[in-house]
Amino acid sequence: MNGPDFQKTELIPVIAQDEASGTVLMLAYMNQTAYEETLRTGRVCYYSRSRQKLWRKGEESGNVQELKSLYFDCDADTLLVKVNQIGGAACHEGYQSCFFRRVDPASGNVTVEGERVFDPKVVYGKK
Amino acid sequence: MNGPDFQKTELIPVIAQDEASGTVLMLAYMNQTAYEETLRTGRVCYYSRSRQKLWRKGEESGNVQELKSLYFDCDADTLLVKVNQIGGAACHEGYQSCFFRRVDPASGNVTVEGERVFDPKVVYGKK
Numbered sequence: 001m002n003g004p005d006f007q008k009t010e011l012i013p014v015i016a017q018d019e020a021s022g023t024v025l026m027l028a029y030m031n032q033t034a035y036e037e038t039l040r041t042g043r044v045c046y047y048s049r050s051r052q053k054l055w056r057k058g059e060e061s062g063n064v065q066e067l068k069s070l071y072f073d074c075d076a077d078t079l080l081v082k083v084n085q086i087g088g089a090a091c092h093e094g095y096q097s098c099f100f101r102r103v104d105p106a107s108g109n110v111t112v113e114g115e116r117v118f119d120p121k122v123v124y125g126k127k
Numbered sequence: 128m129n130g131p132d133f134q135k136t137e138l139i140p141v142i143a144q145d146e147a148s149g150t151v152l153m154l155a156y157m158n159q160t161a162y163e164e165t166l167r168t169g170r171v172c173y174y175s176r177s178r179q180k181l182w183r184k185g186e187e188s189g190n191v192q193e194l195k196s197l198y199f200d201c202d203a204d205t206l207l208v209k210v211n212q213i214g215g216a217a218c219h220e221g222y223q224s225c226f227f228r229r230v231d232p233a234s235g236n237v238t239v240e241g242e243r244v245f246d247p248k249v250v251y252g253k254k
Contacts, residue, residue, distance in 0.1 A: 003230055015142050022149030027205040039232040071226035074218050078154040080226040091201055099198035099207040105166040
């Protein structure tokens, strides 16, 4: 296998992990164009399913993801990118990780883990 | 938000991360039934897209995943489970992580990172 198989599925899920801390930051998707741009530029580019176009992570907030290493899985249908997250936060809600809501299995209660690194209103303006 | 939104999408991608080392082990999917079973039993249960049925990870190999904590993301459409991976390997090819193939961005060359923890032929028999 030479890389992810975009013949199998046009959009491939991509796990972004902070290289330094090991924190899982987010999950997004790439098409082949986004994948090739990521390899070429060293900055992570996704494909936005909602906007249906390339999504250069951080293009608005400045919080780009510098690619440190890239892996694909045994089925060639998922990617793992290890990144340096500029700004310290990957989530548009201002948290380091998009996975800041934890479920307690016994009670079903949800708690927030982690603190806001930035205020989304300031970074993205009033939208 | 109280948890992942299975109304939005029937199958939700789930990132499994080794709790102790922080290694990202694999990506699989859950439907609502698999999710509820995982919370109830404390063992990770996925939904196999290829076999179209519940997939109790490790049911054949014995390499079950003990649930340590569970998170959902800001869009409520992805899960992160932190687990204790029994047997030390999540990948059916015998590696700790399914993401054992690394792509070099400059050359496109693929190298294998990590060593086999088990021999798939022994664990799964001749199939």
